[in-house]
Amino acid sequence: MQTIGRPVPRKEGRDKVTGQARYVDDLIFPEMLYGATVRSAVARGRIKKISFEGNIPWDEFTIVTAKDIPGENCVALILLDQPYLADEFINHPEEPILLLAHPDKHLLEEARRNVQLEIEPLPAIFTLEDSLNRKEIIWGEDNLFKSYKVEKGNVDEVWQSADFIIEGEYETGAQEQLYIENNGVIAIASPEDGVTVWGSMQCPYYVHKALLKLFGLPEDKIRVVQVETGGGFGGKEEYPSMIAGHAALLSWKSGRPVKIVYDRAEDMASTTKRHPSWTKHRTAVSRDGKLLGMEIDFVIDGGAYATLSAVVLSRGTIHAAGPYSCPNVRIKSRAVATNAPPHGEERFAESNKTSRQKKGMGFASFMHGAGFTGSGEKYLESVVGAEATADGRVRILAASTEIGQGTNTIFAQIAAEALRLDYDSIEVAKPDTGAVPNSGPTVASRTCMIVGKLVESAVLGLKQTLSGSGLLKENYTQEDFRQACRSYIEQHGALKSYSKYKAPPGINWDDEKYEGDAYGAYAWAVYVAEVTIDTVTYEARVDDFVAVQEVGKVIHPILAAGQIEGGVAQAIGYTLFENVVWKDGRMINNQMTNYIIPTAADIPPIRVFFEENPYAYGPAGAKGIGELPMDGAAPAILNAIENATGASINHIPLMPESLIEALGGESG
Amino acid sequence: MRAYLPEYELKPAASLTEALTLLSDEPGVWKPFAGGTDLMVLFEAGKLLHKKFVNIWNLPELRGIEVTPEFVTLGALTTYTDVQANEVLQQEFPMLCQAASETGGLAIQNRGTLGGNIANASPAGDSPPALLVYDAELELVSTQGSRFVPYNGFHTGYKQMRMREDELIKSIHLPRVSKPLLHYYRKVGTRKAQAISKICFAAVTQVDASEIKEIRIALGSVAPTVIRCSRTEDVLRNRKVNAETISAARLELAREISPIDDIRSTARYRLRVAQNVLEDFLTSLN
Ligand SMILES: Cc1cc2nc3c(=O)[nH]c(=O)nc-3n(C[C@H](O)[C@H](O)[C@H](O)COP(=O)(O)OP(=O)(O)OC[C@H]3O[C@@H](n4cnc5c(N)ncnc54)[C@H](O)[C@@H]3O)c2cc1C
Numbered sequence: 032m033q034t035i036g037r038p039v040p041r042k043e044g045r046d047k048v049t050g051q052a053r054y055v056d057d058l059i060f061p062e063m064l065y066g067a068t069v070r071s072a073v074a075r076g077r078i079k080k081i082s083f084e085g086n087i088p089w090d091e092f093t094i095v096t097a098k099d100i101p102g103e104n105c106v107a108l109i110l111l112d113q114p115y116l117a118d119e120f121i122n123h124p125e126e127p128i129l130l131l132a133h134p135d136k137h138l139l140e141e142a143r144r145n146v147q148l149e150i151e152p153l154p155a156i157f158t159l160e161d162s163l164n165r166k167e168i169i170w171g172e173d174n175l176f177k178s179y180k181v182e183k184g185n186v187d188e189v190w191q192s193a194d195f196i197i198e199g200e201y202e203t204g205a206q207e208q209l210y211i212e213n214n215g216v217i218a219i220a221s222p223e224d225g226v227t228v229w230g231s232m233q234c235p236y237y238v239h240k241a242l243l244k245l246f247g248l249p250e251d252k253i254r255v256v257q258v259e260t261g262g263g264f265g266g267k268e269e270y271p272s273m274i275a276g277h278a279a280l281l282s283w284k285s286g287r288p289v290k291i292v293y294d295r296a297e298d299m300a301s302t303t304k305r306h307p308s309w310t311k312h313r314t315a316v317s318r319d320g321k322l323l324g325m326e327i328d329f330v331i332d333g334g335a336y337a338t339l340s341a342v343v344l345s346r347g348t349i350h351a352a353g354p355y356s357c358p359n360v361r362i363k364s365r366a367v368a369t370n371a372p373p374h375g376e377e378r379f380a381e382s383n384k385t386s387r388q389k390k391g392m393g394f395a396s397f398m399h400g401a402g403f404t405g406s407g408e409k410y411l412e413s414v415v416g417a418e419a420t421a422d423g424r425v426r427i428l429a430a431s432t433e434i435g436q437g438t439n440t441i442f443a444q445i446a447a448e449a450l451r452l453d454y455d456s457i458e459v460a461k462p463d464t465g466a467v468p469n470s471g472p473t474v475a476s477r478t479c480m481i482v483g484k485l486v487e488s489a490v491l492g493l494k495q496t497l498s499g500s501g502l503l504k505e506n507y508t509q510e511d512f513r514q515a516c517r518s519y520i521e522q523h524g525a526l527k528s529y530s531k532y533k534a535p536p537g538i539n540w541d542d543e544k545y546e547g548d549a550y551g552a553y554a555w556a557v558y559v560a561e562v563t564i565d566t567v568t569y570e571a572r573v574d575d576f577v578a579v580q581e582v583g584k585v586i587h588p589i590l591a592a593g594q595i596e597g598g599v600a601q602a603i604g605y606t607l608f609e610n611v612v613w614k615d616g617r618m619i620n621n622q623m624t625n626y627i628i629p630t631a632a633d634i635p636p637i638r639v640f641f642e643e644n645p646y647a648y649g650p651a652g653a654k655g656i657g658e659l660p661m662d663g664a665a666p667a668i669l670n671a672i673e674n675a676t677g678a679s680i681n682h683i684p685l686m687p688e689s690l691i692e693a694l695g696g697e698s699g
Numbered sequence: 700m701r702a703y704l705p706e707y708e709l710k711p712a713a714s715l716t717e718a719l720t721l722l723s724d725e726p727g728v729w730k731p732f733a734g735g736t737d738l739m740v741l742f743e744a745g746k747l748l749h750k751k752f753v754n755i756w757n758l759p760e761l762r763g764i765e766v767t768p769e770f771v772t773l774g775a776l777t778t779y780t781d782v783q784a785n786e787v788l789q790q791e792f793p794m795l796c797q798a799a800s801e802t803g804g805l806a807i808q809n810r811g812t813l814g815g816n817i818a819n820a821s822p823a824g825d826s827p828p829a830l831l832v833y834d835a836e837l838e839l840v841s842t843q844g845s846r847f848v849p850y851n852g853f854h855t856g857y858k859q860m861r862m863r864e865d866e867l868i869k870s871i872h873l874p875r876v877s878k879p880l881l882h883y884y885r886k887v888g889t890r891k892a893q894a895i896s897k898i899c900f901a902a903v904t905q906v907d908a909s910e911i912k913e914i915r916i917a918l919g920s921v922a923p924t925v926i927r928c929s930r931t932e933d934v935l936r937n938r939k940v941n942a943e944t945i946s947a948a949r950l951e952l953a954r955e956i957s958p959i960d961d962i963r964s965t966a967r968y969r970l971r972v973a974q975n976v977l978e979d980f981l982t983s984l985n
Contacts, residue, residue, distance in 0.1 A: 632891035
């Protein structure tokens with residue numbers, strides 16, 4: 032029976048709907064302690080003194096500082112610049128300094144309030160401008176985490192002959208991912224048994240790599256298990272390495288399991304957000320509508336440490352020129368440091384003149400590359416395994432996480448289709464670094480296209496082995512397959528097959544020149560928004576939204592449409608509602624009351640259409656769609672607002688407070 | 700949860716007398732806890748400074764909506780759900796029903812009370828502007844008896860009000876009016892539900908031969924307390940609605956309110972939108 036393209040039930044759906052699914056905060060281990068993090072509250076400075084005040088039984092507490100770290104005090108990611116615990120210098124206002132653990136989580140909070148930090152403040156910088164102008168050098172020699180340059184043709188020659196030159200500066204704000212489940216982990220760690228961490232996360236092997244360095248242990252002494260995860264949206268890509276390390280350090284010292292679960296306020300204030308950005312575009316156009324040249328300067332604010340800014344910058348750089356053909360292009364991009372917590376992953380109206388309600392329509396055409404940028408996939412060398420179980424079913428072994436987006440379901444569909452088996456005869460193993468190979472991080476719209484393809488080849492490997500050993504005939508039934516698996520396991524003990532990533536033929540990338548094919552494939556889209564502006568309150572509402580995209584073969588129509596609807600809703604929030612209010616590098620509206628995300632009442636009907644043009648190197652022809660819907664809503668909405676009001680606005684979030692300024696203020 | 704639980708006490712009161720005795724025996728030590736929808740937010744954030752509460756949620760003396768020919772009397776524990784379900788309120792005090800329907804979500808509407816909304820004394824509360832223009836009176840009780848105070852003037856400064864530490868709000872009285880009034884209510888909160896007001900505007904008026912006869916206007920989130928805008932009312936009374944009247948009213952309103960920049964909005968936005976909403980209301984009269 033065919034499963035691809037059909038809305039099969041989610042693998043973990045029943046458990047979630049019936050409340051059987053267990054998240055970190057549902058897990059309680061015997062003798063478990065609760066952990067808390069004491070943070071700096073000063074944007075930049077030097078720790079002078081830490082004292083333990085109040086009427087608190089301090090001797091009952093496990094207290095960890097940088098001195099207690101058995102290995103290296105850095106969160107291993109791309110660069111090794113971010114400490115787990117500040118030892119002397121502080122670079123952002125949420126910087127962790129000290130960890131506490133105690134069996135009573137209420138007393139723990141009281142204790143956290145009673146740790147007094149004496150910090151000598153140093154001058155800090157909070158804007159892209161100050162960072163670029165090197166008002167203070169706060170990172171490296173020049174505040175520059177990373178820069179890229181892309182050159183094509185000769186852009187300097189086009190300006191003279193151009194019929195029109197269009198220039199603009201564009202700003203986007205930070206955005207909080209606001210997954211439903213906050214960050215949380217439980218760790219058990221000891222010198223004898225090593226470190227095991229259970230947590231809510233996107234990338235178990237990132238955590239694994241970070242813990243190796245933090246504890247200086249061999250690979251097999253570190254085990255990372257993803258538990259049911261309530262959403263990620265890029266916000267649980269690198270941050271879990273931090274909180275996992277913290278819980279493990281507390282467990283290492285106390286000898287007991289330690290749970291750390293952030294509350295909403297701590298999660299919003301201290302974990303990563305989408306990078307704020309500034310872009311300058313200069314575009315030369317001919318009278319007959321041809322793009323002659325583009326010069327683009329793109330800067331992102333990475334916060335205090337490098338984290339994944341280089342990866343985000345690279346993707347931004349490559350997408351900066353949009354889906355257009357243009358012979359002459361220069362793109363310069365930079366990721367810079369500020370003293371804020373590090374940022375992580377994540378565009379005619381005559382009848383309007385007298386009405387208080389101004390209506391307009393706008394559209395955006397764009398693309399999004401699937402998979403890691405440039406040589407990323409080559410370096411990752413992702414591996415997926417498949418094994419036959421004793422009762423003749425097939426189990427997928429991958430570290431790609433189910434975070435609500437449907438990984439388990441589509442992997443099972445891909446495997447079932449490739450083997451011509453029922454969807455129910457496929458299982459997907461829980462991501463556990465002790466049991467599954469490293470299929471890479473669950474990011475970059477790569478899980479379906481890249482990892483899904485590896486799932487397809489791994490399960491086909493099982494079939495080949497069975498056929499090769501004469502146990503499976505050409506035209507087999509489900510029962511034949513099961514029987515063949517059982518026989519094979521009886522004879523040989525186990526049946527496993529692994530598949531490792533290889534770049535598709537003809538895909539080449541030059542890291543030095545930043546030239547070539549940055550992605551194996553792109554998803555293409557056109558989004559249309561209809562808006563109404565109320566000129567009494569200057570609130571903009573999206574009345575209708577149409578999202579048309581070409582994403583290769585659609586594996587699961589409901590999950591795919593849900594991904595687009597959710598992404599568009601998130602992007603509407605990004606464009607019109609979600610304003611991170613900063614004060615001295617710190618988010619001060621870190622509650623859902625004051626950081627306004629749209630409710631269902633604020634989101635219009637989102638009409639989703641797919642075009643399917645199968646991609647030869649994706650599983651059953653699929654490409655990636657994860658991040659795509661985030662890209663198009665802002666330009667479509669801003670264009671609709673321009674259509675409605677005549678005002679061209681180049682910054683988001685576009686709050687009513689700034690729209691009223693742009694439009695001159697009086698009603699009518 | 701950031702509060703240190705063992706430091707807090709929540710005492711159930713078996714009767715109104717018991718609650719009042721507690722409040723008067725140890726003045727300032729005990730505070731009422733009604734629906735808890737304001738208090739629990741502070742508690743969760745570790746910002747609830749007061750530690751001892753008397754639970755008044757189960758006191759029948761503070762519950763129920765009573766209708767007489769002159770008044771509608773709402774017990775302090777009247778919830779937003781109760782308000783919306785009452786037919787007399789729907790007909791004669793529609794803005795109170797609208798405010799209730801735009802307050803929080805269903806869970807908050809089932810649990811949050813009018814008494815709590817008033818005593819919480821936030822300038823951003825959504826019912827107070829409606830109560831102000833409906834000329835509400837409050838009945839305050841203590842062991843010494845009860846007294847009536849007009850709601851207009853009850854709030855004297857940010858989180859300050861004319862209520863002693865040993866007193867409770869028992870009920871809210873709304874005088875019934877027989878003449879036909881026009882009601883205009885507008886909450887501006889950027890999102891359609893679960894929003895804290897950036898501006899909240901309520902007005903009632905009686906227009907006769909296109910001249911404004913009676914007018915009452917109140918605004919929230921534009922000053923340290925919700926305010927009645929009596930000077931703007933004076934500018935409008937006995938005037939015809941035309942461009943000149945509108946611009947005079949806009950000007951006077953700007954003098955009468957004192958909005959600020961805060962985490963939710965800006966003074967400039969609040970001022971201009973308050974004026975725009977006033978104009979929208981006046982234009983709607985023609
Ligand atoms: C998610 C959420 C959304 C909300 N949305 C809105 C909204 O849209 N608009 C809005 O206006 N409010 C909103 N609120 C705030 C709150 O729900 C209201 O202010 C509610 O009316 C408070 O009533 P309560 O009974 O829960 O008060 P409580 O929390 O019990 O008490 C609040 C204060 O009033 C005092 N108090 C209570 N009853 C009495 C009494 N009878 N006499 C004297 N003092 C008393 C208490 O001591 C306390 O100081 C929201 C709250 C939440 C959590």
